[in-house]
Amino acid sequence: MKHIVKSIIMLLALLVVSCNEGIDPITAVDAGVDETAPQVTISAPVAGSVIQVPAETTDVPISFQVTDDIEVGSISVQMNGSTIATYNGGFVDYRRVLVNNLVFEGLVDGEHELTVTATDLDGKSTSATVNFSKEPPYLPKYEGEILYMPFNGDWIDLISFQTPTVVGDPSFASEEESLNGSGAYAGAEGAYLTLPTDGLTNPEFSAIFWVKINAIPDRAGILTMSPPMTDGTTNDRNKGFAFFRENAGGEQRFKLTAGYGEGAEWFDGGEMADVDPSTGEWVNLAFTISGSEAVVYINGQVVSQNAFPGIDWTDCNVLSIMSGAPNFTEWNHLSDQSLMDELRIFNRAITQEEIQTIMADDSGEFVSSYPPTFDGEFFYMPFDGDYMEMFRETEATEVGNPGFAGESVEGTDAYAGAVDSYLTFPTQGLTSDNFSATMWYKMNVTENNAGILITGPEDTENAGYPEVQNLRTSGFRFFRENVGGMQRFKLNVGDGTADAWVDGGENADVDPLVATDWIHLAITISGSNAVVYIDGEPVGQNTISGIDWSDCDFFSIGSGAPTFTEWGHLSDESQIDELRFYNKSLTQEEVQEVMNN
Known part of the structure; x- marks a missing residue:
C-alpha cells in the first residue's frame, strides 16, 4: 500500500512539473497591490527611421509590448495625435500584451509621431513615443x-x-x-x-x-x-x-x-x-x-x-x-x-x-539638403539677390564689382557683369568624367570678346604671367567672340595632353542686334564628345578624348580671367541666370527639358 501511495505522489508531482513547462516564470507579488505603472516598448517603426517608397502613401506596420506587475487595463495608440487603435482588457496574458499585427494605412510624406499609452487597473499610465519620417522616393544622385x-x-x-x-x-x-x-x-x-x-x-x-x-x-x-x-x-x-x-x-x-x-x-x-x-x-x-x-x-x-x-x-x-x-x-x-x-x-x-x-x-563634408530639379544636377546658382550655390549653401567669391540685373528669367534677380568683375567658385566635388552646364544669358557686347564659364590651370610658363595666361591642356573654356559683327560661342576642352575645339562656325553665331532678350546656353562634355547648344539646338560638336581636371582649382563665372586671358576674353558685362552644373553629359532632350522648365 505504501508503494502505491508513494507512486501516486510521484505521479502528481510529475504532472505539476509538466503542466508548468512553457509558461514564463511569474514573479510573486502581494495580492491586490499594484506598485508600478505599465512599461511600454515600441519595436516598430524604429525611432528616427526614414521610410522611402515609390508611392505617395504607404502602410506602416506597428509593433509594441506592454507589461505590468498586476494587470494591463487598456492601451491607446495614436499617430500624430489622433487615436488609431484602442485595446480594453480581455488580454490572454493580462500582464504582458504583445501587439505585432497593427498597421497604419496611408502614411504621407513628412515627420510623424507614434505614441502608445498603457493604463493599468489602478489607473497608472505610461506613454512611449517614437518619431520617424516618410520621404519622397530616392532619386539616384550619381550617374550609373x-x-x-x-x-x-x-x-x-x-x-x-x-x-x-x-x-x-x-x-x-x-x-x-x-x-x-x-x-x-x-x-x-x-x-x-x-x-x-x-x-x-x-x-x-x-x-x-x-x-x-x-x-x-x-x-x-x-x-x-x-x-x-x-x-x-x-x-x-x-x-x-x-x-x-x-x-x-x-x-x-x-x-x-x-x-x-x-x-x-x-x-x-x-x-x-x-x-x-x-x-x-x-x-x-x-x-x-x-x-x-x-x-x-x-x-x-x-x-x-x-x-x-x-x-x-x-x-x-x-x-x-x-x-x-x-x-x-x-x-x-x-x-x-x-x-x-x-x-x-x-x-x-x-x-x-x-x-x-x-x-x-x-561623410558630411558636403551633405546637401537641396533637392535637384533635374537628373544629375549638383550645382545651382539662381542669383536671386546673392551669389549663393544652393546645394552647398556656399557663396561664390566676388572679384571686382559684379552686380544684379534687376530682372530675371526665373526668380527675383540675375547676375549682371561689370568691367574687371566676375565670380569664382571652387571645383572641389564638381569634377566628373561627364560634365554639363546650362544657363540663361542676356548679351551685352560692350566687350567684343568675353569669357563666360572657365576653369583651367595656371599658365606659369607664359612670358606674361600672371596677367597673360592660356594653358588649355586641362579644364574647359566656354566663351564668345566677335566674328564680322556676330557673336560666336565656342568651347575648348583639355584632355591632359592636348586640347580640342568645339567651334560650330556660323551655326554658333548670334546677332547681338537681334538677340536682345534672353537666350539659353548649354555645354556637355563626355569621355568621347563635347557639344554646344543655343536655345536647345546643337550648334557645334566634336569628338574629344575626355576631360582632364588637373590643377583646375576654381570656376570663373562671367570672365576668362585669370587663366584664359591671352586673347582678350575678359569680363563679360552680360547677364546670367539659372546657372546649373550636372555630373552627366546631358542629351539634347534633357537640355530642352531644362530650357522649357
Whole structure:
C-alpha cells in the first residue's frame, strides 16, 4: 500500500512539473497591490527611421509590448495625435500584451509621431513615443547608380525598392554609431543579406560603401557575387567577384578576386591595402571592374590596380552582403560582424574623383539638403539677390564689382557683369568624367570678346604671367567672340595632353542686334564628345578624348580671367541666370527639358 501511495505522489508531482513547462516564470507579488505603472516598448517603426517608397502613401506596420506587475487595463495608440487603435482588457496574458499585427494605412510624406499609452487597473499610465519620417522616393544622385542601401532602419534598396533576404540576425546600429542617417547595418555571427542579381550583372561594375571594422572573426566576406561552389566545397573564382578581408599581422587586408570565365585575377595591394581595426574609425572601401582593368580603393586612394579582360557573370545569381556565404566559403570568409553604411552599386566603372566626391557627400563634408530639379544636377546658382550655390549653401567669391540685373528669367534677380568683375567658385566635388552646364544669358557686347564659364590651370610658363595666361591642356573654356559683327560661342576642352575645339562656325553665331532678350546656353562634355547648344539646338560638336581636371582649382563665372586671358576674353558685362552644373553629359532632350522648365 505504501508503494502505491508513494507512486501516486510521484505521479502528481510529475504532472505539476509538466503542466508548468512553457509558461514564463511569474514573479510573486502581494495580492491586490499594484506598485508600478505599465512599461511600454515600441519595436516598430524604429525611432528616427526614414521610410522611402515609390508611392505617395504607404502602410506602416506597428509593433509594441506592454507589461505590468498586476494587470494591463487598456492601451491607446495614436499617430500624430489622433487615436488609431484602442485595446480594453480581455488580454490572454493580462500582464504582458504583445501587439505585432497593427498597421497604419496611408502614411504621407513628412515627420510623424507614434505614441502608445498603457493604463493599468489602478489607473497608472505610461506613454512611449517614437518619431520617424516618410520621404519622397530616392532619386539616384550619381550617374550609373543602380543600388543604394542607407540602412536607416530597414534593409531596402531605395532604387529598385527590393528588400533583401535576411539570413540570421543582423541588426541596426544606432544613429550615434552610424556614419550617416539614422542607422547602419550591424553584422552578427551567421548573419548576412542576399539579393537577386537581376540588373546588377553589367559589363562594368562598381561598389562603394563604408565599414567600421570588427576584426572578430579575423576574416570575412564583405560583398560577393559568385556562382555556386564546385562540388559544394571549392570556390569558383572564374566567374563573378568576391571582395573580402583577412588578418595580416594584426591588421585587416582587403582583397578582390574577379573571374573572366577562363580564369581569375587577384587584386591584392599587400600592405597598401591594410587597415588597423583598432582605431574604431569608419573606412571607405570601393572597387571598380571594367573591360580593361579593376581597381581597389581605400579612403579614396588606389591600393591595387591591374589589367583585367572583363567579368564573366555566368551562374552568378546571388549578391551576398556582409558574408562570403553561400557561394564563397572555402577559405572561411563567412559573416562579417562589422558595421556597414551607405552601400552603393553602379553599372559603370566610377573614377577616383567620383569616389572622393561620394566620400565627401556621405561623410558630411558636403551633405546637401537641396533637392535637384533635374537628373544629375549638383550645382545651382539662381542669383536671386546673392551669389549663393544652393546645394552647398556656399557663396561664390566676388572679384571686382559684379552686380544684379534687376530682372530675371526665373526668380527675383540675375547676375549682371561689370568691367574687371566676375565670380569664382571652387571645383572641389564638381569634377566628373561627364560634365554639363546650362544657363540663361542676356548679351551685352560692350566687350567684343568675353569669357563666360572657365576653369583651367595656371599658365606659369607664359612670358606674361600672371596677367597673360592660356594653358588649355586641362579644364574647359566656354566663351564668345566677335566674328564680322556676330557673336560666336565656342568651347575648348583639355584632355591632359592636348586640347580640342568645339567651334560650330556660323551655326554658333548670334546677332547681338537681334538677340536682345534672353537666350539659353548649354555645354556637355563626355569621355568621347563635347557639344554646344543655343536655345536647345546643337550648334557645334566634336569628338574629344575626355576631360582632364588637373590643377583646375576654381570656376570663373562671367570672365576668362585669370587663366584664359591671352586673347582678350575678359569680363563679360552680360547677364546670367539659372546657372546649373550636372555630373552627366546631358542629351539634347534633357537640355530642352531644362530650357522649357
